[in-house]
Amino acid sequence: MERKKLFDLYEWDPGICFRHPDRGVVDTTVIRTLRPRLGPAEDVRACRQCVVAMEAERRARARELGVEYEPGQAGTPLDRH
Numbered sequence: 001m002e003r004k005k006l007f008d009l010y011e012w013d014p015g016i017c018f019r020h021p022d023r024g025v026v027d028t029t030v031i032r033t034l035r036p037r038l039g040p041a042e043d044v045r046a047c048r049q050c051v052v053a054m055e056a057e058r059r060a061r062a063r064e065l066g067v068e069y070e071p072g073q074a075g076t077p078l079d080r081h
């Protein structure tokens with residue numbers, strides 16, 4: 001899948017990537033929201049590079065599991081549907 005099409009599946013906002021905090025504020029998208037029992041919900045954000053990597057991992061995992069790969073859900077584990 002083209003990167004542009006992949007990126008269009010997500011909403012991008014400036015933020016801190018969970019894997020690259022040292023890069024500071026970059027283009028990020030929310031891939032998961034953590035809801036701790038105590039305290040406020042916390043968004044987990046990933047940069048474009050990480051989203052591409054996560055989508056590639058997801059696609060490989062989908063092939064392993066023999067399930068359909070759907071782009072645009074980088075933060076949703078395939079085997080926990």
Ligand SMILES: [Zn+2]
Pocket residue numbers: 017018019020046047048049050
């Ligand atoms: Zn990143």
